[in-house]
Amino acid sequence: MKPWILGLTGGIGSGKSAAAAHFAALGVHVVDADQAARWVVEPGRPALARLAEHFGADVLLPGGELDRSALRAHIFEQPAQRQWLEALLHPLIRQEIDRELALAESPYAILVSPLLVESGQYQRVQRVLVVDVPEEMQLLRTVARDSASEEQVRAIMQIQARREERLKHADDVLMNDRDLAWLQQEVERLHRFYLTLRGDPS
Known part of the structure; x- marks a missing residue:
């Protein structure tokens, strides 16, 4: 069986890297488009x-x-x-x-890409997981993490797909508005579900 491919995306500061890292810790093969x-x-x-x-x-x-x-x-x-x-x-x-x-x-592999929707890469995956977060929280987290100004972060958010656009392409949404332990618990829940899905026999 060839592994099926999950596309993982989310706006800047959404926590997609932390989610990808936890999937990797669970033994999933992760490829980062960046x-x-x-x-x-x-x-x-x-x-x-x-x-x-x-x-x-x-x-x-x-x-x-x-x-x-x-x-x-x-x-x-x-x-x-x-x-x-x-x-x-x-x-x-x-x-x-x-x-x-x-x-x-691994039974499935993950393509992590901040521009999964904008670049059309979503057409090459079997399923899309969006790590979502309210925009204000996205802004606060990124300013704190990157010591960037609010203007710089807003400019990046403008380039990336609008939140609604991303969510339109989502098969699964992980709402990451709590702490890291919550995020990891959600990743584990999704992982158990993903293991029940099958890729193309080949």
């Missing part, structure tokens, strides 16, 4: 050379790694460049995610 996105632009990977070729050497740090803030500046000034960047990176990120998911040996 990690895959970082991995495809590491030194020595073809994407990084293409970026330097296209945007110029100023997108590289002295050590040869990607200078994310320099890249952001390029994209910010020229929105058309964002499309070029996405056309380059999205297929590579997709391949990386597929490669990682193929290694799963």
Whole structure:
């Protein structure tokens, strides 16, 4: 049996990373789309050379790694460049995610992605779990965690799918408005249910 794939998402500060960590502690194979996105632009990977070729050497740090803030500046000034960047990176990120998911040996695997809905990645999973939290709590948690300003956090929240949009795609919703012990208990409850579901025989 091939493992079936659960998409796990939630807005910034919702607690999706804590939920994913607890699923992993229960033995579930977890793949993080953000990690895959970082991995495809590491030194020595073809994407990084293409970026330097296209945007110029100023997108590289002295050590040869990607200078994310320099890249952001390029994209910010020229929105058309964002499309070029996405056309380059999205297929590579997709391949990386597929490669990682193929290694799963647990009955189901999890793809964690903050942009599961916006990027269309939800079409590649069998079920979607949204870790949800009231927006005010999302804001307070993120400001406290990242020492970010309220404006910065609101700007990130604007880019991410609206809460209603995310919830529309959800098969399951984990309301994370209590403490970590509650979150872990909910993850364990969902895990027991998920173990009863079957993937594609193959």
